[in-house]
Amino acid sequence: MADTNSKQPKSSSRREFLKNSGIALGGLVVGGVLGGSLFGSKKAEVEKVVEKSVNYNQALMFFNQEQFQLTEAACERIFPQDEHGPGAKELGVAFYIDHQLASPWGINAKDYMTGPFYPGEPTQGMQTSLKRAEIFTLGLQGLADYSKKKYNKRFTDLTEAEQDETLKVFEAGKEYQLAGTSTTGFFSLLRSMTIEGVYADPMYGGNKDMQGWKMRNYPGNQMSFAKDIEKDEFMKIEPKSLHDHMGH
Amino acid sequence: MSKKLPKVPVVIVGMGWAGGIIASELTKAGVKVVGLERGKGRSTSDYYMAHDELRYALRYEMMQDLSKETVTFRNNEKMRALPMRTYGSFLLGDGLGGAGSHWNGQYGRFLPYDFEIRSKTIERYGEKKIPKGMTIQDWGITYDELEPYFDKYEKMAGISGEAEQNPMVGKRSNPFPTPPMKVTPGMKMFMDAAKKLNYHPYIIPSANLSEMYKNPDGIERAACQYCAFCERFGCEYGAKADPVVTVIPVAEKTGNLDLRTHSNVTKILHDGKKATGVVYVNTITGEEIEQPADLVVMTSYVLNNVRLLLTSKLGKPYDPASGKGVIGKNYAYQVNSGKAVGFFDDKEFNTFMGAGALGAEISDFNGDNFDHSNLNFLHGAGIRFTQTGARPIATNPVPKGTPSWGKDFKQQSLKYANSTLTLASQGASLPWQHHYLDLDPTYKDAYGTPLLRITFDWEDQDRELNKYLAERAGEIMKEMNPTKMEVSKEMKSYNITPYQSTHNTGGVIMGADPSTSAVNSYLQMWDAENVFVVGASAFAHNGGYNPTATVGALSYRAAEGILKYIKQGGSLV
Known part of the structure; x- marks a missing residue:
């Protein structure tokens, strides 16, 4: 080469x-x-x-400890460590997500958030009054509750296969419902933010040492x-x- | 109570390409102009950190703040329109330069067929070929009449393109002012394959300069560095033609431009026959200001040109039931979902390098360049390979059947990150009686003014066009010999969520007849002779090319008309 x-x-x-x-x-x-x-x-x-x-960027602006650990475990399943290189956890993606949820984007600062709110058709896009940070928080609580209910364990203590199964349930949005938001909305945020955290410039807290970029x-x-x-x-x-x- | 300023000769609403070109032409001729821009000022020094995919491409750094103003959307009149709460299908520019600052720089003149679409369709196929409800009409101007203005824009912007005349597009009076962009291996593969199929590929004309260029106004700009951060980004080199580095500094140098940023126009004042000025809000102080003027030029984005006319009650609003009225009529978009994706297992391409307007295209299936006698649609699309910079957050192509996350996704997305080439079609969108723009009855902007409502969906015309073009793209991709390929040709309902194109058109269309068009061939309003409404809002339909070439030409045409009007007054046609 x-x-x-x-x-x-x-x-x-x-x-x-x-x-x-x-x-x-x-x-x-x-x-x-x-x-x-x-x-x-x-x-x-x-x-x-x-x-x-010390990397002073690695502290929390938004999550509590449990939320951070949940996020770290969930995003690692989205982009896992393997023979090609590090996964989301090692790349600092959970810090990235934390920082983003604390940012203007996390509170939809540049989105039109004026009512009235109606569910609308799928062709009309996102129509919730909840902010991204709120949806993410509810989704994490959902992950915790579902794991407890289904496996009687914490999400972070599930096997990788169990974690994948749980995330698939959240992605499909049929078997388990959240109050006020959908598991699919949360999952899609989790998925897109994980990819962002892997590949955004390292100044945002993920893509540690540009290893996300190096892999490709x-x-x-x-x-x-x-x-x-x-x-x-x-x-x-x-x-x-x-x-x-x-x-x- | 608003503060009233002294009257000025000309006020321009919106300082993007159209506003910038008109400001430049008028001020050079000695006319005093006030330029109102609702966003902030900009310069290339703002792009110190522009190579940031997250900030610019995914967090929309250069775009309008939707919390203040957006549009509402529904597919048809039976649905309740709801606000576009976050960006998706198209992106609304903001600030000095407008969409002209965040564009890619892809440049394609509309075809001679476009400007006379109705006459030429009837001439070749008979009137029955036009389906009921499709409201295509001639533009009131021909390609030949518009040609000198295309030429003018090209010299100003320094458009880079092939010297040889391509047989599939309109005749040029002059060669492009700069040579074409460089050719990448992917472009070469596409052009070779297209030639094998007897098509006529060419390097896409580009507003990213292929070499250093000094334009007739004395503006000198650097060559494109192929850095791969163009669309949605600003160009730190000033290589991408942008109003901020071309026409606006020329206007400012004359001393005749009074440029006011953070000035959001909320109303065109008029007496029913002529405009008397505008009202705007200084978005920093909150102050409402009245600016009287002899002449008003509306050059904001398509959607805002329409909205401002409707909220100001200027011109006859369009009525979809009768098809009468004009403001809001013939909203069109673009048919872009026909694609052929090739996965090359044993090849790697430097697709992370690129430029906004780097690519090759065929026009063999655009306009009426092919026989539609046995086809269930009109017009067509360009089929193109572009290399605009495969940035890693947004570019993760994987073969069908691959999950969108997890181990397999990671593996496949890494494998194909640099081994995928895509051929895309950019297709015409023709207007229908029931596709239109009006004011939303419920939702309002930050100033209490109703939002614009879009009623739009895909029709069978679009689905057939898309399918046919995707199949042709597939044939070319097959010649490029990928390991595996996928052709996407299905289209369901128009969905405002995924990004498709910022090529919205229509709503204040041009034409030869005041009963079916809003502005004449100089973009002068039939209903108010001292108002010119300029931009893609004047397109009577949308063609199969990027719109800026035609917007640029129409802007030069309008500038000429305005100067004529200042001298003689009255209707220009």
Whole structure:
């Protein structure tokens, strides 16, 4: 497989890269990159000593301990650890979900949440007055209750097969009902947020060390593929996160 | 009580492509213009962290805040319309540049057939070919008349495309100003396969610059870096043509543009014959402001152009029972669900690289480029392979039968992450008497104004078109020799949940007859000569291409009309 790092513009060559791409030429150039904000100042390009440090991002903004453990166990079944690499738990997906539920998205800040509310047809989309954080909380309680009822155990103590069976019941939405919301609505949130947590930029709390990206050879945040876009061979490129822009 | 400002010559409502182009043309000619934009200002420096799939693609960073304003939707009149509470089927732009900032940059002129669809259909197949209830009509302008304005837009934006004239699309007076985009292995496979089947593939014309370009206004922009963050994102290089990096700075440089952001227009003021100005809310201070003007140009998104006319009681509202009236008529969308997906077990492609308008297409099955005598539908679609950047949250293709989560999902989605190519069709959506836009009787926006209500569904026309095009796409995919392939051609009811296309059209359509259209060929309102309503709202139906080319051309045409009107007054046709 072809190499590749060498073919990507590195921080040290970014000025050169800008020149080559024509951005830094004169005239009425409108690209805001000229201001330098995108690439920082020169002294920034000095390599930093990487200190081993605590990940202060790994604490809870929304969940209590039990909710966190439930989420961690459930999302691991959505995207399990296997021979290809880490699962959702190791990737920090439960932290990602916690942080998202505490965010404006968790309280539907940019959604139309004005009544009256009617169930509507499936073609009309989500019509609940409940917010995502509320649906998720109710869904977790549902997982706990269902496990207790069906297996007389906590969800986190079920075997993987039992956990999968439970999640399938929630996905199908027939056998078990939640008050005020549907298990399918909760499951679909769980599923989509797990995938997001695996693959969103690591600054959001998941995709630990870009391992989600590495598993599928996704290079993350790269400035340019102009030199490689026509190539036939598959390029394995060391991924970069958005943090890369801050290192200067 | 609103504050009343001194009268100005021209006020523009909405500063996206249409507003930006008109502002630029008017201010260059020395006309003083007030540009009202309800969202915030923007510049390329805002895109410092733009390579963020979650924030931009899934949390809709660049889009309108639906908590303040959305639309309601129902499939038919028997249903109760309910609000689109969260984004799905289409995305509503917001802020300076509007949808012109978050688009992909795919550029395709509508076909000569589109502008004269009714006449040409009757000419070739007879009137009986048009099903009862289908309200296709000519646009009141021909392709040849519009050609110089397409050309103008292309030079302004620096559209990148093949020098050679493709035989399946309208004749060009000039070559594209910049060469075509680069060709990826996937594009080459598609074009080779299409050629083998005797079709006429071409590289999709692109508003992502293939090379550095200086336009006639002196605006110089950098070349596209194929970074794979285009649609739903802003371009940090300014390589993607966007009003903010093309026409708006030109207008500002003249000193004749008074650009006011955070200014949400709530009403067009008029005396029944002419507009006298607009009322807007400063969304920062909450203050209501009246801006009198000699001329009002409406250039907000399709849906808002319609809503503002209806709430301002300007123009005759459309009545679906009689088919009379015009505001809200001929709402159309696009038929995009015909697809052929190829899984290549032994190949890997760099599909994580890409550009918004990187791809290849055939127009052999678009418009009336093929014989419809024995087909149960009119018009057609482009079949295309695009490489816009396969980002990992949203792109997880797996073969049918694979569960959507768990061990198998993980395995298959990783296996095919870089080994899948998709051919998609982008099909025309033709209007019907019972598809329309009006005001919702129940739901309101943050200012207490009724929301716009969409009544729309797929018809057999759409299902047949989709099926036929998906089959053709399947044949091409087969030539590309995948390990396995899937063709999706089924269409049920229109569903507002999954993303399909931000190509909504109609509602203030253009035409030659005031009884069946709202604006003339200069986008001037028949019912108010000093109001111009510009954008895809003027499309009498939706074609099988991305709409921006035609929106751009119509905007230049309208700008010319407005300058003429300022000199001579009266109806321009």
